[in-house]
Amino acid sequence: MSATLIGIIGLLGLFTLLAIRTPVAIAMIIVGIIGTWVLNGWQASMSTLVDESFVIASTYELIVIPLFVLMGNLASISGMSADLYRAAYAWVGHWRGGLASATIASCAGFAALSGSSVASAVTMGRVALPEMRRYNYDNRLATGCIAAGGTLGILIPPSTGFVIYAILTEESIGRLFLAGVLPGLLLTVLFMISIYIQTRINPALGPAGPRTNLAGRVKSLVDASAMIGIVVMVIGGIYGGVFTPTEAAGVGAFLAFLLTVLRRKINFESMSTVLLQTVRTSALSFLILIGAHIFNPFLALTQIPEDLAKLLVDVDLPRYAIMLILMAAYIVLGTFLEGFAMLVLTLPIVHPLILALGYDPIWFGVVMVIVLEMGLISPPVGVNVFVVKGVAEDVPLRDIFAGIIPFWIAMAVCLVILLIFPEIALFLPSTMIAG
Helix, strand or coil, X not given: CCHHHHHHHHHHHHHHHHHCCCCHHHHHHHHHHHHHHHHHCHHHHHHHHHHHHXXXXXXXXXXXXXXXXXXXXXXXXHCHHHHHHHHXXXXXCCCCCHHHHHHHHHHHHHHHHHCCHHHHHHHHHHHHHHHHHHCCCCHHHHHHHHHHHHHHHHCCCCCHHHHHHHXXXXXXXXXXXXXCHHHHHHHHHHHHHHHHHHHHHCHHHCCCCCCXXXXXXXXXXXXXXXXXXXXXXXXXXXXXXXXXXXXXXXXHHHHHHHHHHHCXXXXXXXXXXXXXXXXXXXXXXXXXXXXXXXXXXXXXXXXXXXXXXXXXXXXXXXXXXXXXXXXXXXXHHHCCXXXXXXHHHHHHHHHHHHHHHCCCHHHHHHHHHHHHHHHHCCCXXXXXXXXXXXXXXCCCHHHHHHHHHHHHHHHHHHHHHHHHCCHHHHHHHHHCCCC
């Protein structure tokens, strides 16, 4: 039996395990161990299991995951998310659909502290949904903007998705973080344009709120200045070469903790919740990375990634056409496969192809994360949709899915813009002081 055939059997086994709802990390570990055993023997298989688990658990750069998750959780309990929403509301709440636009803006700001789409959706959903209901916003627009805005949590740095991509492809975490800044702002603007178009066509979807005077607007910015300061220090420190991403994560987590203490939001119950959520999220990320690093050597032994890359490169198609095919395939995968699972399962195959086609892997990392975002709001999986459903229990799922359609289209437009103008993602990484 050839190595390629064994690889195909292994992939079929992997998807079978996923179909019966085996956690993706466990499925990759099982297939990786058995596949390596068949191809290289039991000793090599056990060596891979032990070595890769230790390497991931002891990788210094991965400290950014628990530290940034901790920073986001502290920001949530300290009230920074509410301050951010009030600031956005003060400046754009008087627009038609302004509360929805304020939700998008505050999701973008909170994303710069949390690095998690689920955390962004839950936190801003609890803050924004009651306000939009108070002003009789249509349920589809209200829930759709929360679900879509939450996805910015894995595009605007710090992003767990970028960290995992960087580890799997051996790219710079700092460069990937900076690459996500301008596309994140672009997608935020596109979301707001989508809200404007929707409310222009049907004003009843999102009526205008009261106008805040200049003094109120300035006060809202002052109230949100602590959060803005932390974001500027963390991202600016990475860009200026003052901090490595790991050091920036430590500084950000410390400042968020200090602010939480100063606001007297620290008690035994709140810290227990914060630490437990941080450990759960971090443990899941580490387990997924361990699974990927056990599965990937097996896949490399089968030579499937190299063979597939060679096949697609040899096909007489323009490289842009191949990229569009890849994007379409990822969008389809995102409708039934969880985002991080899609990332760790496909990168070993796709990354060699991207390099062979001459695309910048930093740029492709941004594209990958946006496609993951699309999966987060695509049926039937749509993790963010179900998160919002938990916040808005009385809203039918069909209304939430209907509400995200315009935002999904905005993501597709963002992908096309990045394909035509890759410099949007590559400008900041190319000018940073240290890689």
